[in-house]
Amino acid sequence: MRSDESVREQQCEVVVIGAGAAGLVAGSTLAESADVVVLEAAARPGGRVESVRHGDYWLNLGTQFTEGGGPLFEVMDRYRIERGSLAGRKAALYLKGRMVTTDSPSLLLLRSRMSLAAKVELARVGLRTKYAYARLFGKNAKAARAMRARLESRSGAEALMAGVRSREMTALFTAWSGQWIGCDPEETAATQLAVSIGTALEKAAKVPNFALPVGGNQAFTDALAEDLGDRLRLGAEVRRLTWTDRSVTVEYADEHGPVRLTAKRAIVATPADRALAIMPDLPDAQRSALSDIEYGRYILAGVFTKEQGTQRWDDYYGVSTPELSFQMVFNHAAPQRAEGPRKPGGALVLLSGGSSADALCRLSDEEIEGAFLRDLIGMFPELDGEIDRVVVKRQPRVVSYWGPGKRDASQKTLRAPVGPIWFAGDYLGDPSLATAAASGQRAARKALQSLEP
Structure with a gap:
């Protein structure tokens, strides 16, 4: 920043950094009963939520x-x-010129143009994935915890692709991992891959x-942004966030120059790498937890x-x-x-x-x-x-994921506040737009609760 004479001073009760789904929900929740400012570096709100409309149709370029x-x-x-x-819609596999529905395992095996060896591998991987998915979302909480612990300790390739040798099945599994998470099977812990692929193998009506x-999807973020009005500040690039036990100081820059904003509480709703960049004084535990998060x-x-x-x-x-x-x-x-x-x-x-x-x-x-x-x-x-x-x-950065053995500890650490600061983002649960929104609401409510006398 430039000299103190050129820095504008601002104050609010709670500052939210990042206007993606998590930050916008946090800002909206806070706006009901607190003086809130939401800062977003980009020229548009929504973060990884982005949609394009053309005529009678629209499509999503971020979260699908x-x-x-x-x-x-x-x-x-x-x-x-x-x-x-x-x-009422279906998912399919297109292979060697033929399209086959994937939510019917028997039909998929019968009609797909895979080699016999690849079909056998597909049957094994499909059964393994569906079994894991059923355990993770079944009524037996103990079995769900045991399955999650087992999958979290191994990569998707190791846990779900065991015994796969054929080029066809390797390509298919890699495609599944790429399309749902944006990474390769060996990069992510098996839990997230089992959830993603298991969802695709289910009938859509069950999701x-x-x-x-x-x-x-941008209709959701646009509505929140419009309601926030001038409490949302676009083109506001945060450079540094510092704090004491009772307050936070945000240094940011907008089109008019540098700003120093002081608030009682803060919610950091940026991707993990941005949080690391603007919070140089983070304790080692939070720094390590954020560093463990990767993006598809x-x-x-x-x-x-x-x-x-x-x-x-x-x-x-x-x-x-x-x-x-x-x-x-x-x-x-x-x-x-x-x-x-x-x-x-x-x-x-x-x-x-x-x-x-x-x-x-x-x-x-x-x-x-x-x-x-x-x-x-x-x-x-x-x-x-x-x-x-x-x-x-x-x-370059859409779905969050973790390598084997890192997710549980990372999430536990980041759910707790750092002094007067809470984190929000899709990395605080099974990554999705719904998780991001829920984390924003949770952080906002915690911040409001902490302001009560």
């Missing part, structure tokens, strides 16, 4: 779906944000509130189409594509196909994660678009000449 429960859905209900249900908000990386292409009439992908919300330049096709128009006449066009997100995204990062946006569209049209030739608009997005 909503599912679960809690504050996320309470906020959407409050703002009357309509949710397009995916309960609570599995939906796509009308207008995209993605390359995405949002594709708006203009085809006419019913299409063979209409009933699917997602299709795994392990042999192509992208690993997954997410169909964001799927909820709109449930009833009424089909409107022309659609919205598809082509996504690749992990080491596949790393390789694609070396290409230009034009080269990525070209490779993705060639494979998409090879997969669905009827889309040739029906592409209306393409948006390429590089996402």
Whole structure:
């Protein structure tokens, strides 16, 4: 910062750093009864929640779906944000020119064009994953804890891919890991991978509130940002956060120059690496816990189409594509196909994660678009000449994850405050938009409680 004479001084009761889902929910919760300021370095609110609209359709370039429960859905209900249900839609595998539904194991094994050896491996991995998923979310709490402890100590590759030798099954499992977490199977502990793949292997109707908000996930964050009004300050880049037992000082810069903001409490709702960068005086325990958090990386292409009439992908919300330049096709128009006449066009997100995204990062946006569209049209030739608009997005930081043996200790440490500061983010539970929202509400309530005489 410049000299003290050029620094503007500001005060508030609670400052929230970061205007992603967690920070916006925290700010909204605090705004009901406290003087709150929400600081966001970017020019737009939402963080990793980003949506694009084109004509009758929209797609998500960050977090793909909503599912679960809690504050996320309470906020959407409050703002009357309509949710397009995916309960009646399906997931599929596209392999060697054939698309097969994945929520029917017997049909998948019978119809997929995998070798016999790969089918045997697929059956083993599928049963292993579904068993782990059922234990994790079953009614037996003791069995769930035991399964989580077992999976947390091993990588996804080690725990779920044991015995896999075929190139086909390795590619499929790597694609599953890349599309749902944005990393490779050996990078993450097995728990998160079992949850992600297990969800994909379930019938969509069994996933609570599995939906796509009308207008995209950004409809949720935009509504919160609008309500916060001038309490939300965009383009406010935090440089440093320091604290005593009773107050915090935030040094940030905006278009008018440097600012020193003093508050009684703070909520840090940034990604883990940003929290580390702005909090140089963190105790070793919190520094280590934040350092343990990794982020999945993605390359995405949002594709708006203009085809006419019913299409063979209409009933699917997602299709795994392990042999192509992208690993997954997410169909964001799927909820709109449930009833009424089909409107022309659609919205598809082509996504690749992990080491596949790393390789694609070396290409230009034009080269990525070209490779993705060639494979998409090879997969669905009827889309040739029906592409209306393409948006390429590089996402170096989306889903949070941990290596084996790190998650439980990290989460336990970060749920506790550091003096007058609380953390909020999707890394405080099973990473999802719902978890981020719940963590923001929890941190806000804790901060308010601490202000009570």
